Amino acid sequence: MGVLDGKVVLVTGAARGIGKECAVLAAREGAKVVINDLGGSVAGGDAGDSSPAQDVADEIKAAGGEAVANSDSVSDRKGADHMFQQAMDEFGGLNVVINPAGILRDKMFHKMDDEDWDAVINVHLNGAYNVTRATINHFREQQDGAYVLFTSTSGIIGNVGQANYAAAKMGVAGLSRIIAMEGAMKNVRSNIIAPFAWTRMIATIPVKDEESQKRVERMKNAMRADQVAQLAIGLSAPSDVSGQIFVARGNEVFLMSQSRPLRGMTRMEGWSPETLLEHGFPAMKADMLDLGNTGSVFTWEPV
Template identity: 60%
Template structure:
């Protein structure tokens, strides 16, 4: 019996990359799956195609699973409501949403257009709102619901050329946290994942030298889309009912739990701060704990599990 036996799962961006593997693995674990994918290009400026989602749904059915496809955009709230209705009409309900749908419009911020900003925010941030808002009342009423949203180290740590993407991904982390807090009393869970995997997004990063090409080859072989997909499926299963409000990472066979912002230094002056004392006292006291502009510290060494 699979981890999602008897459950119905909506997977957005399910036609390619991590989303595709999420849909396939969810089906292997017994879920009935609504595979959603607009079928557009990486930058979100191409005409959509229903074939991407339908090919994955056909693959699931050919393996003996149950799946239907949907090619609407997560940026359209009414369309997302239609996905929920489709799940209920076809399979009698909906219990989880895995939401990796996304696009990239990478450019330095001083060259970023309004369209570059709006398209990325629309798909990632608005899309996450849409799938959550269209399902939250159902999940609360049935006292059963789980979300896996997708954040990114581009937001958690920062990444040059991705101000739009990073801003949206940090917004998603905040959204997920609050949904988890508000949903706790109704058994509605929400987590988010910052994945690293070989997908068309990572393939879009330019190769500048032989070292970069070598790293890319290692990624293709060792850091696959099925690895974060497997973690996503595990986290929306009933067996993970105690896990909510967390930010995880998955890269290859390494799973990471990320810290969340908490105060690290506090300074108080009972008589009140002035501009001069802020500069001469408060800032120097906090400065040793400032974060630098390096992208990220080295990841913690993976812990070996006991045999």
């Protein structure tokens, strides 16, 4: 018996990395799986290739599971509709959407091209919208559904050179929260994962110094895609967990905070720019977050 027995799961970006591990584990846990992957490059923008998704579907079937391949793009709304329809046609239903599909086009913000901004927003934020919008009414009508969407520490903490990616991933966090709030009465859940894992997307990040090299080696050796998949499938299984942000880092799982007031200042006569500069901001300074990246937050070696 698996935690997803009788469920139908759509996994995007499922030909490689985290997506593939999620798809394989979902099948192992009893689900019928739609394997979506455009088969494109890490940067996106190319025609793609249907064979990687088919290879994963064949691997699942060879192990005794049920799977079908799909090569639509998450950035295409008609493609997302087709993924849903394929699940209905092939397996007679859909219960879970796991959406790790993504691309990277890293560049310092002052050097970023409009094309690089649009491409990343289209795949990550619009892609999350497309797959959730295509399936939300079905989930609400059957009063059963789970979304596992993917954010990034580049968004919720920050990382230099990834303004497009960070903006998209913070957008996904807001989207997931509202889906969870609006779906609560219909048993529709949505959670997001910020994964630490060595994938071909991470492999494209430039290694510019010794510290970056050490970080890359840690990711290769201690933070794997299959570890992230365990959390994704756990969130796919029936439970009362919804509206949350998790980080998966090696064998560690973190429940992350969400924006809440840190400190309030009141001035009965009201604030002016001068009093804010002289009094308000200095009084809040100790509670302000610094500009450190992920390494300044997760300062210990992964477990």
